[in-house]
Amino acid sequence: MSKEKIPIYNIANLAAQPLDSGDFMIESLTSYVGRQPLHIHNAHRHTFYHLVCFTGGKGSHSIDFIQWPVEVGQLYFMVPGQVHSWNFDVRPEGYIIHFTEGFLRGFLLDPNYLDRFSFFSGHAADCVVRLASPLREKVVTLLAEMTDEFHGHSGGGVNPDLLRTQLVQLFLLVQSGVAAPRADSTAATTQKQQLLLALRKLMDQHYKTLRRPSEYAGLLYITPNHLNSLCRDLLGRSAGEVIRDRVLLEAKRLLTNAGMTVAEIGYELNFQDNSYFNRFFKKYEGVTPDEFRRKNVMK
Structure with missing residues (x-):
């Protein structure tokens, strides 16, 4: 294939x-x-x-x-x-x-x-x-x-x-x-934004292999609680949800490629069990990988 x-x-x-x-x-x-x-x-x-x-x-x-x-x-x-x-x-x-x-x-x-x-x-x-x-x-x-x-x-x-x-x-x-600068903008706010940017760059590099907030917190030299607080403050989501969403985004990107089977995409994303990949995708996207592909595949 x-x-x-x-x-x-x-x-x-x-x-x-x-x-x-x-x-x-x-x-x-x-x-x-x-x-x-x-x-x-x-x-x-x-x-x-x-x-x-x-x-x-x-x-x-x-x-x-x-x-x-x-x-x-x-x-x-x-x-x-x-x-x-x-x-x-x-x-x-x-x-x-x-x-x-x-x-x-x-x-x-x-x-x-x-x-x-x-x-x-x-x-x-x-x-x-x-x-x-x-x-x-x-x-x-x-x-x-x-x-x-x-x-x-x-x-x-x-x-x-x-x-x-x-x-x-x-x-x-x-x-x-x-957006106009907020009146309450502080150096601490800027530091949080820089940490978030660093997190996003790390997720782009490691989304296939690192799935736990503690792993990314370690790379950022902060505690998992600090990372979770950062994500909730700036994104309104937990660190685990942010990491999961990055994996889900890559799954959707790959599903637009008709040259890979759903099983191959799951394996590419480090889901060793294809049924687990299907359950993961449907739980958070609301449709199965095949259903998503039918709606978005290239013509």
Whole structure:
């Protein structure tokens, strides 16, 4: 049985005109959607960071199996590895950007710079942002300027460093509109958020083998009670539920791949007993793995 995973695209697969290094592109969304093959509307992953700003259109989009309607002024941000799909009723308008981690690595001294932006957390609930005026207009104007620069319409050839500067400016503008700082925000709150980010990175690395809060607490050098309190304070869920949800998310991602049987997916996720995997999935998702697959499998 083939072990081929859900389709994964790089920028060169999708861009009409990437930079020479293939690590950045920006394009009008109407143009981009119009020239893409139909299969990208089914669930797939990217090897790069991906963001979209909608200025028009109707339909929906899904990030890690959570669906949102297309709305004017909405932006969504994705990190490498997330699963998404589109379903447009009216061809959308706006802008789309793809960039790799390497595009900014040599430009910024801090290799973890993107971690400061909540919309790059890699968690679907944080990925979608709706901007109000006048910030929305500022963002759209900046995206138009970036598009002109990328396609050489500004004269003098493409300047990658100018695009890098504009990209960081875009992130800062959007983050300023996500949420105003709380009056009671403290260093302790920031420390909790950094711990949560570290937990999420550890779960991404070890979700197949580590399932107990005590194991992650040990890696974070905190007690299991501290970890549980952290998750309840910031997410409203226990540490065990957060860890379980990460396993469930990966199960759903793999189930969109018709090249793996349910038993193979259970084994891939370290469920030695296929019946246990089926019970686990149905208990927390409400349907069996086969039922979920029938609803979400690529056509």
